[in-house]
Amino acid sequence: MKTKPNDSPSQLSLLESEESGVTLASPNPKSSSLENAPDLDNARAEPRPFAGRSQRTIELRRSGPFMELDGQKIPIELSRSRRRTVGMTILEGRIKVTAPNWVPLTEIANILDYKSRWLTNRLKEWQVRQANKLEPEDRWAHGATVQFLGQSCALKLQPHLEDVLWDAKNAALLVPSAGDPNHEQVRDRVHGFMQAQAKDILKERLDALSEKSGRGYSRFSITHARTRWGSCTQDGHIRLNWRLIQFSLAVIDYVVAHELAHLKAMDHSRSFWDEVATILPNYKAGQQGLKGVTFESVS
């Protein structure tokens, strides 16, 4: 079910692009907030757990304002201008906001809250781009960032650890570093951990969605190919790429639902997408998360 755009907290419409603009119900009656056909799918595809003042993710501090995105404190740079809209983008790992002079800070904070999912996605894209620019020695070193279950995790090399551990609360992946491993060994340990997790978690999601929808499959396996996220054969053998474990559960569920739907239709016809929606009504949220992602861009 789609939520109507006009029940949003501040009567705004969105212009989705590299920069996101929010048109406000301004004192100037000419700049109606419904001027630009609102496409709220991106921002509203999933319920926003942090909506509302009481759980605000934005902090104003003496050192400057921050916003919590994906468990990280991201600095906000605010500049005022004569423009009519509030614009925002991720620039060099910061949130850059440009707002008209008359918009109060509390309203800007509301807008940022409202756009937190969009901002999180842009931040992740930026982080992945940064990680890809690194030499392998730096990419698999202490302090580098990897994606796990949709969370940006810092690699922390720990000499006294035996197995790789995920510290979700601190957004870290702890990697044993006894014997002073080189970057290839660090990478192999991280990948080994992710593949083991993928085996369990992807199977778990497949079983959950298969049971819920009553669509049975015959066999499941993990693939390593850098060609596709998943596949399904006529006889019900579903294969899922272990690298999906780097994405959020919404993305994983979308791929799982996609492959399950192929049990009914082997093409991408209308009835196929109807089937996807039956299995996972909110599939567009996860589908969005895979848009533009190439195999070159995942580690």
Ligand SMILES: [Zn+2]
């Ligand atoms: Zn397909």
